[in-house]
Structure formats: C-alpha cells, structure tokens
Amino acid sequence: MLLRIILGLAALLLLGTITARKRWALLFGAALAFPVGLLTYGVLGIGIARIIGVGRFYSVPVGAERIEDWHILVSLAFWTFIWALPILWLLSRRRGAA
Secondary structure, eight states: OHHHHHHHHHHHHHHHHHHSOHHHHHHHHHHHHHHHHHHHHHHHHHHHHHHHTOSSOOBTTTTBTSOOHHHHHHHHHHHHHHHHHHHHHHHHTOOSOO
16 A cells, blocks of 8 residues: 555656656656655665565665664665755756746
8 A cells, every 4th residue: 555655656746747847847856756765765675685584674775684763764865865866967957948
C-alpha cells in the first residue's frame, strides 16, 4: 500500500515537473527527489540485507544493521540530495518559458 502511494506521488510530481513552467518545474523537481530518494533507500536497504543474509533492513549509507531514528533521517536526506542534484541540473538545462 505504501509503495503504491509513493509511486503515485512520484508520478504526479514527475508530471508536474514535465508540464509546468520552468520556475514551478524546479519546485516540482526538488519535491520529486524525496519519493525517489525514499524508494532508493528502501530498495538498497532490502537488497543489501538479502545479499549479505541479514534478516532485517540494512540502512545505507548510515546505520548499517542497527538502525536508530537519526540514521533513517540522515540516510534519507543523503539519498534525497543525491537525486536532487541531477534532477535540478537537468531541469536547469531545459528550455522553455520562465
């Protein structure tokens, strides 16, 4: 259920990013980085846990097997920032109305 909500939110933000004027597109693009970062964090955490044989979630890049709340926040901020850079860079190169 949560995955469908995140994918739906990402799809709506992507649509807004594509169809909006350049200034609004930058705002939509920055907001798009959050659900994409959340999906990246989740997929990597589950994938790495399965690969190394850990029975629970593996927090990447901060926290490893023993996760506290701040590990989740820092890791999520990291992945959001990592995705925001290329999204905003691509949108800044976009031609169109200001």
